[in-house]
Structures are given as structure tokens and as C-alpha cells.
Amino acid sequence: MVQVILTEKPSVAKNIADALHITQRKDGYFEGKDYVITWAFGHLLQLYDAKDYDKKLARWRMDYFPFIPPSFQYKVKNNPRNKDKEDLGAKKQLKIIYQLIKRPDVDAVISACDYDREGQVIGDTIIYQLKTQKPVYRLLLNEWTQEEVVKGLGNVKPNTEMRPLLDAGISRQWADWVIGINLTSVATLKYQKGAGKALNIGRVLLPTLKIIYDRDEEIANFVPENYFKLVATFQTADEKQYEGIYTEGKEDKFKDKKTLETVKQLLEQQQLATITKKSVERKKEYPPYLFNLSSLQGYITSKYKGFSSDKVLKVAQSLYEKKYITYPRTASVVLEESLVDKAAKVLNKLKKGLPYEEEIVFAKKRRVFDNKKVESHSAIIPTYMMPSSLSRDEELIYQAIKNRFIMQFMPIAEYDETKMTTTIKDTSLEGHFLSKGKVQLAEGWKKVEKIESKDTILPLVSINDMVDIMNHSISSHVTKPKKQHTEKTLLKMMETCGKGHDNEESEKMMIAILSGFSIGTPATRAETIKKLKDVGYIAMQNKNLVCTELGRKLVETFPIKELFDLEFTGRLEKTLSDIEKGKYTKQEFLNVIFNFTSKAVDKIKKEQQVIINEVERNKKQNEVLGKCPLCGHGVIEGRKGYGCSNWKSGCKFVIWKNDKFLATMEKKPSKTMVKSLLKNGVVMVKGLTSKKGNKFNANMRYEKNPDNEFFSWKMEFNKH
Numbered sequence: 001m002v003q004v005i006l007t008e009k010p011s012v013a014k015n016i017a018d019a020l021h022i023t024q025r026k027d028g029y030f031e032g033k034d035y036v037i038t039w040a041f042g043h044l045l046q047l048y049d050a051k052d053y054d055k056k057l058a059r060w061r062m063d064y065f066p067f068i069p070p071s072f073q074y075k076v077k078n079n080p081r082n083k084d085k086e087d088l089g090a091k092k093q094l095k096i097i098y099q100l101i102k103r104p105d106v107d108a109v110i111s112a113c114d115y116d117r118e119g120q121v122i123g124d125t126i127i128y129q130l131k132t133q134k135p136v137y138r139l140l141l142n143e144w145t146q147e148e149v150v151k152g153l154g155n156v157k158p159n160t161e162m163r164p165l166l167d168a169g170i171s172r173q174w175a176d177w178v179i180g181i182n183l184t185s186v187a188t189l190k191y192q193k194g195a196g197k198a199l200n201i202g203r204v205l206l207p208t209l210k211i212i213y214d215r216d217e218e219i220a221n222f223v224p225e226n227y228f229k230l231v232a233t234f235q236t237a238d239e240k241q242y243e244g245i246y247t248e249g250k251e252d253k254f255k256d257k258k259t260l261e262t263v264k265q266l267l268e269q270q271q272l273a274t275i276t277k278k279s280v281e282r283k284k285e286y287p288p289y290l291f292n293l294s295s296l297q298g299y300i301t302s303k304y305k306g307f308s309s310d311k312v313l314k315v316a317q318s319l320y321e322k323k324y325i326t327y328p329r330t331a332s333v334v335l336e337e338s339l340v341d342k343a344a345k346v347l348n349k350l351k352k353g354l355p356y357e358e359e360i361v362f363a364k365k366r367r368v369f370d371n372k373k374v375e376s377h378s379a380i381i382p383t384y385m386m387p388s389s390l391s392r393d394e395e396l397i398y399q400a401i402k403n404r405f406i407m408q409f410m411p412i413a414e415y416d417e418t419k420m421t422t423t424i425k426d427t428s429l430e431g432h433f434l435s436k437g438k439v440q441l442a443e444g445w446k447k448v449e450k451i452e453s454k455d456t457i458l459p460l461v462s463i464n465d466m467v468d469i470m471n472h473s474i475s476s477h478v479t480k481p482k483k484q485h486t487e488k489t490l491l492k493m494m495e496t497c498g499k500g501h502d503n504e505e506s507e508k509m510m511i512a513i514l515s516g517f518s519i520g521t522p523a524t525r526a527e528t529i530k531k532l533k534d535v536g537y538i539a540m541q542n543k544n545l546v547c548t549e550l551g552r553k554l555v556e557t558f559p560i561k562e563l564f565d566l567e568f569t570g571r572l573e574k575t576l577s578d579i580e581k582g583k584y585t586k587q588e589f590l591n592v593i594f595n596f597t598s599k600a601v602d603k604i605k606k607e608q609q610v611i612i613n614e615v616e617r618n619k620k621q622n623e624v625l626g627k628c629p630l631c632g633h634g635v636i637e638g639r640k641g642y643g644c645s646n647w648k649s650g651c652k653f654v655i656w657k658n659d660k661f662l663a664t665m666e667k668k669p670s671k672t673m674v675k676s677l678l679k680n681g682v683v684m685v686k687g688l689t690s691k692k693g694n695k696f697n698a699n700m701r702y703e704k705n706p707d708n709e710f711f712s713w714k715m716e717f718n719k720h
Contacts, residue, residue, distance in 0.1 A: 001107040004100050005037045005139070008113040008122055011321040012144060013039040016112065019149035028096035036106065038097050040113070044090045045074040045125045047177050050185075060185045066601040067182060068594050072174055074125055081640075098130050110156055112139040115377070116329055117169035117580070118523060124159070124166050138162050143326045143383045168580040175572075175593040179203050182597050183560065186604045191557060196615030199554065200535045203563065203572065204520040204528050206554075209537050210564040211493050213547045213555045215485050222481035227253040230260040232433055232472040234273060234422055240459035241470065244422045244433025252434065253477070260474050266427045267472050275465045276432065277421035284414055286367065287407035287445040289333035290379035293522035294495045296328070296400065298488030302543070304396060309487045309526035315393045316380070323385045325401055329523040330377035331495070334370045339378060343368070346384050347409055350402060356447050360409050368408045375516070376580075381405045392693025403448045413444035418458050422467065484544035487529060494519040494528075497570035516577025517570040553612040560600045625671060626678025628653045629704070635678055642674045652709050655702065661713045665689050677702055682716070 007013040022032035029038035051058040076086045111123035137156040183201035230246035245252045297309040316328035344362045351360040422433040437458035532538045537551035562568040578584040624634035630653045633646035643654035666689040677683040686697045699716040
């Protein structure tokens with residue numbers, strides 16, 4: 001008999017087929033002796049739209065809400081380019097999956113979708129929509145290497161054991177639908193004038209916006225204060241100089257400049273000072289923890305230009321599907337103890353040929369392996385598969401993950417921290433001059449990324465040594481507000497609902513992350529930040545995130561304050577985490593959500609009408625960029641692409657602004673490029689990026705496919 005394996009994406013199906021040496025590919029699946037491997041394209045099914053339950057909901061009116069379906073239903077997902085039509089590719093693939101499951105020689109189904117809430121929902125909605133009586137099993141893997149696939153297929157679980165994970169995924173999906181549909185509709189009707197984009201309201205969207213709003217307000221309301229410091233330069237008997245900051249008690253910042261001017265006058269009458277205290281403390285520096293998704297996104301977005309957290313996730317997902325790293329959507333920064341042997345094997349492969357190879361020594365360390373600190377998935381590490389060719393973006397992220405893993409097994413970095421007190425004797429000074437310095441003794445794990453220590457090194461002195469006072473000066477300073485949020489700091493706030501975000505290495509931080517008390521999940525946070533930008537609530541200023549005027553007005557006007565409250569959102573996310581662990585039921589959670597939504601809608605209805613967003617629809621004359629190659633009408637620029645103005649009559653010609661082929665070479669079509677293409681049939685495109693990150697130029701044509709109505713790009717290179 002045969003088993004059908006359903007994966008989340010074609011690339012994963014190919015990985016499993018390769019692992020099982022199955023080479024026969026058919027339309028929508030791989031055929032082997034014992035297994036048939038087919039795939040989804042992420043979600044093939046989606047929840048009904050409100051209008052699918054009741055046609056009148058196609059038009060929004062206040063008295064239609066709150067609307068909560070008596071039972072939630074699924075349909076083939078919408079075509080992303082035409083939301084009123086089914087996605088024909090998804091419909092075709094669903095039909096293939098169902099035909100395979102129904103085959104008389106098939107006796108079981110194995111869901112091999114990603115091992116998380118979303119993956120469980122994707123697989124189960126497809127499989128159970130068919131109402132099959134055949135047993136369903138679950139393949140749970142953290143990586144797609146051949147070794148793990150073969151081992152995993154020998155240890156599949158009955159899918160019924162995954163019911164709590166499914167309940168958590170369904171609860172999240174239904175809750176976000178109910179809150180989103182109801183509150184977006186009534187908020188748009190109440191607070192927006194003119195038709196256009198809706199005022200998006202979401203369970204995760206609004207508290208994230210509030211974090212940025214609060215920081216903006218803190219900066220705007222910050223009152224700077226002046227303070228002063230007195231720094232003196234001293235010289236030892238062997239003519240080595242060092243600096244000391246005047247300190248009284250523990251305070252070295254003085255609001256009253258006169259205090260320091262008095263000290264300065266006393267100094268001017270002195271030539272000598274004495275070393276009265278000196279302490280040298282040896283300290284250890286441990287490497288930063290292994291990456292989870294949030295810390296990886298924070299590290300990459302703060303270090304490299306052009307990366308958003310959303311882009312980091314996409315690149316990491318690509319590395320995962322290519323079998324080079326383990327599952328990226330994880331909250332854990334340590335590994336399960338069962339992975340000790342696997343980690344040792346991976347390390348052994350990675351360290352070969354490195355200049356510090358001899359210093360890399362595997363050990364089962366509590367800082368790396370700890371079951372108590374793993375939440376569902378272990379931290380992100382490389383697999384034993386060594387990449388052969390990576391794009392520039394993939395290379396940056398793979399190297400970061402690889403280096404962080406190697407660091408754990410390098411010697412600990414060590415340094416001496418010296419503190420020195422210099423006292424001016426025979427004066428009435430209450431304070432003394434404090435100097436601090438460091439000397440790196442062992443570089444250790446810092447060698448991996450060539451981290452240089454910018455240390456202040458103090459001269460070698462002893463207590464009671466006399467030193468010369470060389471000079472002294474008072475400097476003025478101004479207190480500064482906190483910095484605006486970056487994606488790195490925002491992700492950390494979302495990960496812990498603002499708790500323990502100052503020190504990402506602290507035990508408090510680890511406990512906060514593991515509790516599930518957060519805004520969103522590792523998988524959804526990047527998407528939330530991207531959506532806030534897309535809907536116009538926040539904007540980027542260099543690497544900083546700031547509220548737009550619309551975002552500010554929404555926070556200040558929208559009356560459902562619970563949705564801005566980090567505690568409220570954190571509790572909801574914690575409840576979803578508890579459902580996953582079987583500690584809370586799906587129905588209890590949904591009852592809370594439905595009750596909250598109904599009350600929120602009623603409250604908004606009773607609120608005073610305030611316009612926070614006015615949509616102006618200026619009918620502008622669209623510039624004709626050239627003639628359509630299909631029908632001869634003018635091609636004009638739209639919001640999502642450059643298309644034929646005759647589209648209402650059925651002309652399908654369009655060049656999408658997010659064209660996937662051009663995106664692989666880090667390019668988007670411009671108006672100038674489209675004009676030249678339509679005029680000459682070919683356009684020279686400069687600055688394309690190869691998979692290896694090299695820049696090149698090419699002539700591009702956009703030609704109709706002979707067997708369908710779609711167009712494809714053709715690339716030509718000048719021959720010299």
C-alpha cells in the first residue's frame with residue numbers, strides 16, 4: 001500500500017523525494033513505490049469572506065455589525081490579483097491532492113507541513129475538508145536533511161495528538177478574522193471620510209503601533225537638562241598619562257557648574273596627586289546566545305543596510321528549505337539536550353580549515369543545551385549540509401548563524417578590569433578622580449567575527465604612587481532622550497511585551513520569552529511591522545521607525561484602548577500558547593474574543609463621529625507610457641503595475657511592479673524602463689544582481705508566451 005505525504009511547499013516535497021530517492025515527477029506530485037509526495041502552496045484554503053456568509057455584507061453599513069458567523073467555513077483561496085475570483089492554481093492543486101488521497105491503493109495520509117501552528121492549520125484544513133476516513137499521521141521535523149527525513153518517517157505520530165496545536169492555530173485564525181473584519185469595518189465607517197483603503201484594525205497591529213507611538217511621545221516631551229563633568233589628566237613617574245573623572249560619592253555628572261569650578265580652582269593650586277585605591281578584577285565574557293528568529297532579525301537589520309525583518313525571515317526560510325539551517329521560526333535561544341550528538345557532528349564539519357580550528361572544542365554546555373529553556377523548537381543552527389552556492393543575502397544570514405554556533409564552542413573571552421582612584425591631598429575636596437580601564441587577556445570566541453575591543457588601558461601603578469597633575473577641563477553636556485525604535489528594538493519589545501528588553505542576555509528575558517506572553521509570534525512579527533508600513537501607520541526614517549500622522553490620530557482617537565494595551569495583547573497570546581499546551585480550550589478563548597468584539601463594536605457606534613482619515617480621490621489624467629503590444633491601447637501606470645488601459649474589455653497585458661523574475665535580481669520595473677520597452681521592444685537594464693551578488697547589465701524583452709496569454713522576460717547579453 002501507498003501513503004500520501006502532503007508538504008507545505010513544492011521545495012519541501014522535492015527535499016523529501018530526494019531523501020527517498022524518488023525521481024518520478026508527475027503533474028503536482030512525485031510518485032514512488034511506497035510514497036506519493038504532493039504539496040500545497042502555503043494556504044490553499046482561506047476563511048470565507050463576510051459577504052460569502054451574507055451577500056449584503058459586500059457593502060458595509062453600521063447596523064450589519066457585529067457579525068460573527070454561526071460556524072466558520074473555508075473556500076479555495078482568492079486570486080491575489082482579483083479577490084472576487086478563485087486562485088485557479090490553488091484549485092487545481094487541491095483537486096490533485098484530493099484525487100491522490102482518494103486513490104484505492106492509498107491507505108494513509110502524512111502531513112509534513114511546517115511544525116508550528118500555521119503549518120498544522122494549512123495541512124489539517126486541506127486534509128479534513130475532504131472528510132477522509134483514512135488514518136492521518138504527522139511528520140515532525142526541524143530540518144529537511146536526508147538523515148532527518150528518513151528517521152522522521154519511521155517515527156510519525158497520529159495526527160490526533162496534534163489537536164492542541166491545531167486548536168491554537170484555528171483560535172488565532174478565527175479570532176483575528178472576527179476582530180479584523182468587525183473593527184476594521186466599523187472604524188472605517190466611523191472615522192474615515194471617502195472611499196479608499198480601509199482603516200486596518202488588528203489584534204497584533206495596534207499594540208505594535210502603540211509601542212512606536214509611545215516612544216515618539218517620550219522623545220517629543222523630553223526636556224533636556226544640562227550637566228557638567230570635570231576631567232583631569234595625570235602623568236606617572238615613567239611619563240604615562242591617563243584621565244580621571246571627578247566623582248563625589250557615585251556621581252560624576254553635576255548640574256551646578258560652580259561646584260566644578262571650585263574644584264578646578266583647587267586643582268590649579270596643586271601639582272601632585274596620589275593613587276589611593278586600585279582594584280583589578282578578572283572578568284569573563286560569554287558569547288551571545290544562539291539565534292532565535294527575533295534576535296537574528298534584530299542582528300541583521302541593525303548590521304546591514306537594505307534588510308527588513310520581513311526580508312530576514314524570507315531569506316532564512318529559503319536557507320531552511322534548502323536544508324542548510326534548522327527551522328527558523330523559533331523563540332528559543334538554546335538547543336534540546338537530545339541534539340547533542342547532532343550538534344557535535346555539525347560542528348565537526350563547520351570547523352574544518354578555520355584558522356582557529358584547534359580552539360573549537362565541542363562540549364555539552366548548559367548555556368547551549370537546556371530542555372527547560374526550549375519552547376517547541378530549538379534555536380537556529382546550521383545543518384550538516386554545506387552550502388555550495390548562496391546569494392549575497394543568503395550568505396550574510398548563513399554566516400551569521402554559522403558564526404554564532406561556532407562561538408559557543410570557542411574559549412571564553414577574558415579581560416582584566418582595572419579601577420583606580422586618584423586623590424588630591426591637602427585640599428578640602430570631598431571627591432576624587434575615578435579612572436576605569438580594560439585589558440583583553442583572551443580573545444576567545446571574539447576571533448570568530450574579529451570583534452576588536454576598544455579598551456582604555458591604564459598605566460601600571462601602585463597604591464600611594466605620586467602622579468603629576470597635567471591639566472584639567474570642565475566639559476558641558478546635555479541629557480539625551482531615548483532613541484527612536486528600530487526593527488531590532490521593536491522586535492525585542494514585541495517578543496516580551498516590553499519586559500526585560502534592555503538586556504537580551506538576561507535570565508529575566510529568557511523567562512519572558514518562554515512564557516508565551518508576547519505580541520504575535522516569531523513567525524508573524526515581521527509581517528506585522530511590514531503591514532504597519534504598508535497601511536501607512538508608521539514610516540521608516542533611515543533605520544528608525546516613526547508614527548505617521550494617521551498612526552498618531554488612530555492611537556489618540558480609536559476608543560478600544562484594550563487593543564493598544566500590551567498586557568491585554570500579551571494575555572491573549574499567552575492563552576494561545578496555553579491552548580497549544582492543552583491548558584486552555586479553543587471554545588473558552590473564542591467566547592472571550594466574540595464577547596470582546598461585540599462590546600467593542602457597540603462602543604464605537606456610540607462614540608462621537610470624528611474624521612481621522614480623509615481619502616481624496618483626485619481623478620488624474622494617466623500618462624500614456626506607450627502602446628499595448630496586444631491591443632494597441634495606451635499602457636498606463638496603476639497602483640500595482642503598468643497595464644493596458646483597455647483592461648475593462650479584457651486585455652490582460654501588465655508588467656507588475658513586484659515582478660517576481662526581476663525581484664530575483666533585486667530590480668523593480670520603472671516608468672522609464674517600461675516606456676523604452678514599449679517603444680523599442682527591448683530595454684537595457686543596468687545594475688541587476690546575480691545569485692552570487694555580482695552586478696551586471698542585460699538587454700530585456702517582455703514577450704508573450706506562445707501557449708497562453710501571459711508574458712515572460714527574456715534576457716540578452718551584448719556579444720563583444
